[in-house]
Amino acid sequence: MSLIVVGLSHKTAPLELREKLAFNPQAQKQAYELLRRQSALSETVLLSTCNRVELYAWAEQAEPGLRQASQFLLQARGGGEDLRRALYQRQDDEALWHLLQVSASLDSMVLGEAQILGQVKEAYEWAVENKAVKANFHGLFHRVFRAAKEVRTRTDIGRHSASVASVSVELAERLFQDLKSKCVLLLGAGEMGRLTAQHLKGAGASRVLVVSRGQARAEELARGFQGRALPAAQMEEALAEADIVVACTSAEEYLVGPEILSRALGKRHYRPMLLVDLSVPRNIDPAVDSLDKVYLYNLDHLQKLAEEHRERRLASSREAKEMLRGHLEEILAWMKATEAVPVIRSLTAKAERLRQAEFEKNRNRLGHLGPKDLARVEAMTKSLMNKWLNAPLSQLRHASRQPESLRDRLALLEEIFDLKKEEP
Amino acid sequence: MASFWLYQSAFALQLAAMALFGAYVVVPRRSLTRVGLAALTAALLFQVAFFVGSWARKGQLPLADNFESLAFMALCMTLAFLAVEWRYHLGILGTFILPIPVLFLFMGYRFRQLEHPPSLALQNSFLAGHVAFSMLAYAFFTIASGVSVAFLVQERQLKNKQPGRVAFELPSLEELERISFLCVLAGFALLTLGSLAGMLWSIQIFGHPLIGDAKVLLGAALWLLYGLYLAWHLSGRFRGRPSAILLLVCFFVLFFGYYLANVYGGGHRFLH
Numbered sequence: 001m002s003l004i005v006v007g008l009s010h011k012t013a014p015l016e017l018r019e020k021l022a023f024n025p026q027a028q029k030q031a032y033e034l035l036r037r038q039s040a041l042s043e044t045v046l047l048s049t050c051n052r053v054e055l056y057a058w059a060e061q062a063e064p065g066l067r068q069a070s071q072f073l074l075q076a077r078g079g080g081e082d083l084r085r086a087l088y089q090r091q092d093d094e095a096l097w098h099l100l101q102v103s104a105s106l107d108s109m110v111l112g113e114a115q116i117l118g119q120v121k122e123a124y125e126w127a128v129e130n131k132a133v134k135a136n137f138h139g140l141f142h143r144v145f146r147a148a149k150e151v152r153t154r155t156d157i158g159r160h161s162a163s164v165a166s167v168s169v170e171l172a173e174r175l176f177q178d179l180k181s182k183c184v185l186l187l188g189a190g191e192m193g194r195l196t197a198q199h200l201k202g203a204g205a206s207r208v209l210v211v212s213r214g215q216a217r218a219e220e221l222a223r224g225f226q227g228r229a230l231p232a233a234q235m236e237e238a239l240a241e242a243d244i245v246v247a248c249t250s251a252e253e254y255l256v257g258p259e260i261l262s263r264a265l266g267k268r269h270y271r272p273m274l275l276v277d278l279s280v281p282r283n284i285d286p287a288v289d290s291l292d293k294v295y296l297y298n299l300d301h302l303q304k305l306a307e308e309h310r311e312r313r314l315a316s317s318r319e320a321k322e323m324l325r326g327h328l329e330e331i332l333a334w335m336k337a338t339e340a341v342p343v344i345r346s347l348t349a350k351a352e353r354l355r356q357a358e359f360e361k362n363r364n365r366l367g368h369l370g371p372k373d374l375a376r377v378e379a380m381t382k383s384l385m386n387k388w389l390n391a392p393l394s395q396l397r398h399a400s401r402q403p404e405s406l407r408d409r410l411a412l413l414e415e416i417f418d419l420k421k422e423e424p
Numbered sequence: 425m426a427s428f429w430l431y432q433s434a435f436a437l438q439l440a441a442m443a444l445f446g447a448y449v450v451v452p453r454r455s456l457t458r459v460g461l462a463a464l465t466a467a468l469l470f471q472v473a474f475f476v477g478s479w480a481r482k483g484q485l486p487l488a489d490n491f492e493s494l495a496f497m498a499l500c501m502t503l504a505f506l507a508v509e510w511r512y513h514l515g516i517l518g519t520f521i522l523p524i525p526v527l528f529l530f531m532g533y534r535f536r537q538l539e540h541p542p543s544l545a546l547q548n549s550f551l552a553g554h555v556a557f558s559m560l561a562y563a564f565f566t567i568a569s570g571v572s573v574a575f576l577v578q579e580r581q582l583k584n585k586q587p588g589r590v591a592f593e594l595p596s597l598e599e600l601e602r603i604s605f606l607c608v609l610a611g612f613a614l615l616t617l618g619s620l621a622g623m624l625w626s627i628q629i630f631g632h633p634l635i636g637d638a639k640v641l642l643g644a645a646l647w648l649l650y651g652l653y654l655a656w657h658l659s660g661r662f663r664g665r666p667s668a669i670l671l672l673v674c675f676f677v678l679f680f681g682y683y684l685a686n687v688y689g690g691g692h693r694f695l696h
Contacts, residue, residue: 154454154455155454156454159592160592170592171582171587173596174578174582174587174591174592174596174597175582175596175597175598176596176597176598177595177596177598177599177602269660269661270660270661270663270664271660272597272598272664289583292664292665293664295582295583297585301585304585305585305587312589319453
C-alpha cells in the first residue's frame with residue numbers, strides 16, 4: 001500500500017488555475033461519490049483552500065493510484081493542458097513529508113500562518129463524513145495533526161505577525177495585558193487605518209471611537225465597529241479616552257501634537273498610549289515621542305518590524321523541519337507496520353476456518369461426550385491453533401519494526417500459507 | 425549540617441538552569457527553557473532536602489549562620505520564581521532573575537562551616553518567625569527587582585521602536601508592572617510580619633523594642649522605600665519607568681545594605 005498525493009498549490013499554479021480546480025463543499029460531496037468508484041484508491045481526503053487543491057489517497061499500488069488521482073482531478077474540473085502541467089505527484093515518504101509540511105504551515109504562502117492546520121482538519125472531517133476514510137487514514141491524519149500541533153506550540157513559526165496591521169496588534173499586546181478593556185481611536189477613514197482598527201477589534205479591543213473630517217463618513221465607519229463617532233472638535237476628549245490611536249488620514253498637517261497629547265495624558269492619569277501613524281504625510285507630530293508613557297510608531301517602523309518578523313519565521317522553519325523529520329520516521333514505520341495487518345488477518349481467519357471445519361466434521365464422532373467435554377475439546381483446538389500461530393505472528397510483528405525486510409516476509413508467508421486466495 | 429552533596433547538586437543544577445535560560449536569549453529554542461525549568465525544579469528539590477535534612481539534624485530552623493541563611497534565601501527565591509513562572513509562564517524572565525539565587529549559593533561556599541553549635545536564640549519562635557518571614561520577603565523583593573529589569577528592557581525597546589525577540593517573549597508592560605506590584609505587596613506583608621515578630625522577640629527578651637541597631641534602621645528604611653513604591657503604584661502618576669527604577673534603588677539598598685551588613689558585618693549588634 002502507498003500514500004499518494006496529487007495536486008497544485010501557489011508554488012506551481014497562478015490564482016486563475018487554482019480557482020479553476022477549487023472544490024466548494026457541494027463539489028466536494030460529488031467528488032467523494034466519484035472517488036468511491038476509483039478502484040485503485042481505497043481511502044481519500046480532498047483538500048481545497050485558496051492556495052492549494054490536493055487529493056491524498058491510500059492506494060494499493062502507487063503508479064495506478066497516481067494515474068487515477070490525476071485523471072480524476074483533471075476530469076472532475078474539466079482541466080486542460082495548463083492544469084496538467086501544474087499538477088505535482090508524490091508517493092510514500094515524499095507524500096507524507098509533503099502532508100506534514102502543508103499541515104505545519106511550512107509550505108504556505110505566508111510561512112507559519114495559522115489557518116492551514118484547521119483547513120486540513122476540516123478536509124479530513126469532511127472526508128470522514130463522506131465515508132472516504134478508513135482505519136489507515138484515521139491513524140495517519142491523527143499522527144500528522146499531532147506533529148503539526150507540536151511544531152506550532154514548540155517553535156516560533158507562528159508567533160510573529162508579518163503585516164502592518166497585525167504588527168500593530170502585537171505592539172498593543174506588548175503594552176497592554178488585555179485588549180478587552182482598551183479603547184481604539186481611529187483618526188481618518190483611510191483603508192489601512194480601518195484594517196488596523198479591525199484587527200485590534202478582532203484581538204479583543206472593546207471600544208472604537210472614530211474622528212474623521214466628514215461626520216457622515218465617521219458615523220458610517222463607527223457603525224461598522226459598533227463604536228462612536230466624535231467631531232474633530234472633541235479630539236482632546238477622544239485622546240484622553242483612547243489607549244490606542246490609529247491615524248490614517250489624507251491631511252497634510254499634524255493632527256496630534258505634544259501639547260494636546262500632554263493634556264490628554266493628564267486627563268487619563270498617565271496611563272500609557274500606543275500611537276500608530278499610518279499616514280503619509282504623517283498626522284502625528286514626532287515630537288510627542290519625547291513624552292513619557294507615549295509609544296509612537298509610524299509606517300516605516302511598522303514595515304521594518306513586519307520584515308524582521310518574516311525573517312524570524314524563516315529561521316524558525318529550520319527548527320520546525322527538524323522536528324517534523326522525527327515525526328516522518330515514526331509515521332513511516334507505523335505505515336509499514338500497517339502493511340502486515342491484512343496478512344495477519346488472513347492468516348488468523350484461515351486458521352480459524354480450518355479449525356471450525358475440522359471440529360464440525362468430527363462433532364458426530366464425539367457424540368458420546370457430554371456438552372462440558374465437548375466444550376473442553378473445542379477450547380483445546382483453539383488453544384492449539386493460537387499456540388501454533390504464535391510463532392509466525394510474533395515474527396511478523398517483529399519484522400514490522402524492520403520495514404526493509406517486511407515486504408519479503410509478508411510475500412513468503414502469503415505463499416507458504418496460500419493466503420492470496422483468502423478473503424482478508 | 426545535612427549532606428553537603430545536596431547543596432552542591434542544587435548549586436550545579438541552579439547554575440545549569442541559569443545557563444539554559446541565558447542561552448535561550450541567544451538561541452530561540454523553547455526546549456532550552458523547558459530543560460531549564462526541569463533543572464530548576466530539581467535544584468529546588470535538592471535545596472528543600474538540604475534544608476529539611478539540616479533542620480532534622482539540628483532540631484531547629486537551619487538559619488543560625490550566614491551559610492544557612494544564604495541557602496535558605498536561594499531556596500525562597502527559587503520557590504518564588506517557580507511559583508510566578510507556574511502562574512504566568514514567563515519563560516525568558518528567568519534570565520533576569522536566576523543569577524541572583526546562583527550568586528547566593530556561590531557566596532554560601534565562602535561561609536560554610538562544617539559544624540555549627542545550635543543557636544539558643546533561634547529556639548524562640550518569634551525570632552525564628554522573624555528570620556523566616558524576612559527572608560521570604562527579600563525573596564519576593566528580589567523577584568520584583570528582576571521583573572523591573574525586564575520591564576525597563578522591554579520599555580526601552582518599545583520606546584526605541586526596536587522590540588527585539590526579548591520584548592516579544594516577555595509579558596506585556598502592564599502585566600510586568602502588575603507582577604512587580606504583587607511581588608512587592610507579598611514581600612511588604614511578609615516584611616511587616618517579620619518586623620513585628622522581631623519586635624515581639626526583643627520585647628520578650630530585653631523588655632523593649634530595639635531601635636538603635638543599624639540593621640533595624642536599615643529594615644525600617646526598606647519598609648518605607650517599598651511602602652513608597654506601593655503608594656506610587658496605587659496613585660498611578662509614577663507608574664512605569666519611575667516605579668521600576670525605584671524598585672531597583674530598593675533592591676540596591678536591600679542587597680548592599682542588608683545582605684552585606686548581614687553577611688560581612690555580622691548581623692545585629694546586640695546578638696554579639
